[in-house]
Amino acid sequence: MKRFAALFSAIDSTTRTNEKVLAMADYFRDADPHDAAWAVHVLSGERPKRLVPARRLAAWAIEEAGIPEWLFEEGYHAVGDLAETISLVLPPARRESDMPLHHWIEDRLLALAGQSDDVQRQAVGEAWQELSGVERFLWNKLITGGFRVGVSRLLVIRALSKMSGIDDATLTHRLTGHWHPDAAAFSALVAADTADADVSRPYPFFLAYALEHELESLGNAGEWQVEWKWDGIRAQLLHRRGQRFLWSRGEESVADRFPELADAAALLPPGTALDGEILPWVDERPLPFAELQRRIGRTKLTPKILREVPVVLLAYDILELDARDLRADPLSERRRALESVLRFSGDVPLRISPIIPAADWGAVRSAHGRARDMLAEGLMLKRRDSAYGVGRRKGAWWKWKVAPHTVDAVMIYAQAGHGRRASLHTDYTFAVWQDGQLVPFAKAYSGLTDVEIRALDSWIRKNTTEKFGPVRSVKPEQVFELAFEGIQRSPRHKSGIAVRFPRILRWRTDKPAAEADSLETLHGLLEKFG
Amino acid sequence: MLLRPTDRGLFCEAGNFYVDPWQPVDRAVITHAHGDHARWGSRSYLGSREGERVMRTRLGEQAHIRCVDFGEVVTLDGVRVSLHPAGHILGSAQVRIEHQGEVCVVSGDYKTEPDDTCSAFEPVRCHTFVTESTFGLPIFRWDPQHEVMAEVRDWWAGNRDAGRSSILFAYALGKAQRVLSALRGADIGPIVTHGAVERLTRDYRDSGVAMPDTIYAGAEPRGRDWKGALIVAPPSAAGSPWLRRFGASSTAFASGWMRIRGARRRRSLDRGFVLSDHVDWPALLAAIDATGAECVWVTHGYREPVVRWLRDTGREARSVASQWEGEDDASELDATELSAEDAAAQP
Structure with a gap:
């Protein structure tokens, strides 16, 4: 020790x-x-x-x-x-x-x-x-638990690579999935012979960066495959040597959470690995993400919840076929292989994420405008000649999310943060107007700069009206523009709504509290997108 | 009651004076020269002789300051006032106020741990004790100074071996000199100072406190190689362009707040050394006990928890608000900002 x-x-x-x-x-x-x-x-x-x-x-x-x-x-x-x-x-x-x-x-x-x-x-x-x-x-x-010490898995892998001379990708692969920490496992992890492959192991997920420049900077639209960016759980489904595995991006085995997908894996040829998105799916359309959360939240999967929230795997890519690693092949070839494998009739919960036909960037823009109607988060742009890489890399794949919803809300409670934000007030509760009252509807923790956090902390200390333990009620004076991705009806919240990924976009020091948005505005969004 | 809280600070009506007022008044009794206790602009001040030099630097050479020895009794409108060492920084005093048989002691800031740069804290018996509570929670417990300073020396040696300079942030008045004093005779150096630190270190020397040799960074030629140097600077210098001249460096902060890991990480410091000029939790309780006070006023820091603890353990206690709400490190941030004034005042 x-x-x-x-x-x-x-x-x-x-x-x-x-x-x-x-x-x-x-x-x-x-x-x-x-x-x-x-x-x-x-x-x-x-x-x-x-x-x-x-x-x-x-x-x-x-x-x-x-x-x-x-x-x-x-x-x-x-x-x-x-x-x-x-x-x-x-x-x-x-x-x-x-x-x-x-x-x-x-x-x-x-x-x-x-x-x-x-x-x-x-x-x-x-x-x-x-x-x-x-x-x-x-x-x-x-x-x-929660052992966060300012080191990521990536850094641990770099250190292992430095120590053993084995490349990052092999180490990442060896560390993915089930890994029991004992002396033998460590020796195997840094063993020079890299021909090992645990049958259960998924591949490291390839991730995209957010699009940074105009579409035109990507060159010719024809070189890109355009897909919806689905809002579910990214996962790999494997069928190897008669065994089936389902891994989430957090490298958690989720086969028991989604038995219908694990069962369906048996229909794949042995030696197959698919990368895709788990989505709650009814009538050939996704349900809101909150439905999937409801299902994940159940400790026991009852027939009722399985019926109410059926899922599919919408496959994006194929990483392994006939036990051969396809990741170095161009995407266009992997896509052909994927299409040849996924030829099932309607009731098998394995689908292909459709390609959006887009002959030019104008068509891509117009698809982006329709993303919300598809209950998608935006678009994915993938070079047709791209290999399936490791981790987050720039250049080959981009994600282009739709702009978030925004509202102006009033801060009414503040609470000190944790870790490096301990004893600074960094957790805020926001409210909107309803009949002259402020109704809380969201909490947000991020989005302000360190300078703004300090200034706000000092304002909070001077404008506290009440303290309950760590929580302070503050004068309802500060307005913030909040962004969020999704909106849902929620009987558990006083406001009757729940928003997804709320965060602070701007501190509206220019706006008096009376001009913040109302619950009506949120209900309007709910009608349209909920 | 001898004292009452007002919007300018603690006021003694019978003696017609304030203790550490935060706005200009006619007659101010000052516990010590830190910016949140010695405010500029009052017509007259009473302070300790030990702290005269640093008080003048803070309050201005023109300020009307009457200095008294520790224990010397001054009568103000029939109220007996004397100052007693508080052990916080050079010249820091507790104010003992006696009138018609009632004794009240205002501690200012204090620590009971020995410190070579100032007179040692003396417990004073009283009826009412006004205590600070900067670190008034059981999570705050200090290791002895010699252990902390051994860590500082190890850190410096590691940096020297790696070809780096060592930048140690410490409050320009008090902590910086305590650290410097503890480095006397150590195999370390050269010791380089920021202007704010240098000026007050000179005051300490002029007051007869032994300090090691220091080099004022501003007087050195540009482009000098600082590898292996120990630079002592106020916390306000952290992240400033002033630091660039020192090249590859490791940064550290000497403060009681460094007991909390998040407080260090938030400042993106490499190291935190837990060294405070305030009492920790056990010392706070022991100091309160030693006064024999029937009633304890708690100010400046974790007031509510300390008051509640005292009441739960059978003492009369009340919370007294200060303009400097130091519930967490905000008070030290204020001190940081104040020392930024000094940064402008190059020697």
């Missing part, structure tokens, strides 16, 4: 990417492979299964610290991170521990599984007595 804590401190004490990569590469080179495996796992954002609810952990820390709960909460509001707050309020450690990282995770943390509350309490309390400072913070982070 000490070596890992030193790595964490090294990563955490620089804002330079290169130094972070070097520190990780050094660690991976020297560390016990079993520890290195866990380090790869947690640094790339995976986390051990959560075995102790965060609130219970906090309750134990409160007992150990001998402070009342409300005082702990005050500390939490100042720190903005539960694991950190716990490590700061606990009394100093009594002993030291030289045990390695994998011991702490496997024998101390994972060993908590299935234990009684008392046993867990005892074990966690002992751990706290052996760990101090950064080590204690890391231990709490491992328990509570």
Whole structure:
């Protein structure tokens, strides 16, 4: 744990990417492979299964610290991170521990599984007595999950590549999907022989950047394949050696969430990998995204929900056919292969995302204008000769989203943020007018510059009318232009509506609160697009 | 009650004076020279002799300042007033006010941990104690100074080995000199200062506080190689073009706020050293206990939690608003802005 804590401190004490990569590469080179495996796992954002609810952990820390709960909460509001707050309020450690990282995770943390509350309490309390400072913070982070330390999976892969000499793509592929962190897995990860391929592994998803320039700058429209940008869950469906796998872009296995798709995979030739979008689909049209969310939210898939929210995979691409990796082939050839594979009749939930015929850029623009009617988020533009790359790359694929809906709304509540925004008010609630009253309808966290956040924070402190715990009511004076992607009826919200991806576009210091938009405006959008 | 809060600060009616008023008044008793305590423009000031030099730098050479030794009693309209060390920065004082058998002590800002650059905090018995609460939460606990300074030296050595300069942000008045003093005789250097720091460091030297040799950055030729140097600058210099001259560098901030990881990350600093001139939670409670006060007024910081804690543990306590609402690091931001004034005043 000490070596890992030193790595964490090294990563955490620089804002330079290169130094972070070097520190990780050094660690991976020297560390016990079993520890290195866990380090790869947690640094790339995976986390051990959560075995102790965060609130219970906090309750134990409160007992150990001998402070009342409300005082702990005050500390939490100042720190903005539960694991950190716990490590700061606990009394100093009594002993030291030289045990390695994998011991702490496997024998101390994972060993908590299935234990009684008392046993867990005892074990966690002992751990706290052996760990101090950064080590204690890391231990709490491992328990509570959400291990974000300013390193991405991408950087971990770069460090592994630096250490092993193996290229990023192979490492990415090896790290995708099921990867159990143990010494053998780490050795296999950095093994020089790259002929391995776990049958279950999806390919890294190829992602597009947002279109930056005029369409004309892309050259000849005929060189581009134009598709709808669907608003669902990007996924890969695999059929290999009699097994079926469905992976979401978060590299989560979602086969059990969408059994109809996993079943349909059996109809594909063995050795096939499709890339597409999972969409709620009725009468050859998508349902709003919120319907899909409703289905994902169910712990048990009842026949009712399966009937109400049927899904399809709208395939964009084929990455593997007859167990051959097609990703280096041009898109036009992959598209032909995709069309030859997906020749099913109506009731198989596997479709091809249609190509929008567009002979010139004018036609593309006009399609873009129709995207909302299709319940699409915009268009995808893909070079017909493009390979299927790894990660987000500029040039070959572009996404062109439709402009978001916007309204002017009044800030009525503010709350301090978390992490690097701790003790700055950065979480805001916005309201619109209805019969002379302000009705809250959205929360937004992002969109302001650091300078604006500070100015607004200072305004909030001076214009607080009431405090409930961390939340402040403020004078309803500040108007913001909010953007959002979708709008939905929602009985759970006071306003009766829910918006998707709300964010702040502009601080309308020029606009008095009385001139903000009304609920009526939102209902108008709901009628049109909901 | 001897004191009452007003919109200009704490007022003692019987003695007709204010303590640390934030607007000009006739008679001001000043706890220390920080900008949120010593405001410019009052007709007369009473302050500690130890802090005379830095008070003059802050309030102007023309200001009418009467300086007294610690413990010396001055009678103002029949009210006995004396100053007692607060251990916060050079000259920082607690104000003891006694009238008709009632004793009230205004702490100003204070710390109980030893500091070579100022007289050590002395507990003063009183009926009413006015305490700051900048770090009045149990999450704030300081390690001893020598441990923190060892971290600073390790950081500097690592930077030197990597061919970088080390830029340490510290409040220009107090923290900067405390850090400098703690680096005396250390195998470190050269130590380079920002104008704001240099000027106040000179004041410390003139007041008889031992400081290591420093080089004022502004007096050095352009294009000088700063590899291996330790640069001490006010936090307001962070992100400013002034830093460019130092080339490849690592940045750090010495402050109690660095106890919170997010506070450091938000400033995009490489390192945070937890070094504060205020009391931490255990020291705050111990200091309050040591006064034997029946009633505690809590100002400047985490007022509500401290008041609630004191009441829950059986003491009379009230929250006293200050113009400087320092519920979090806003107070130190104010201090940062104030020290920016100094940045303009090159020596």
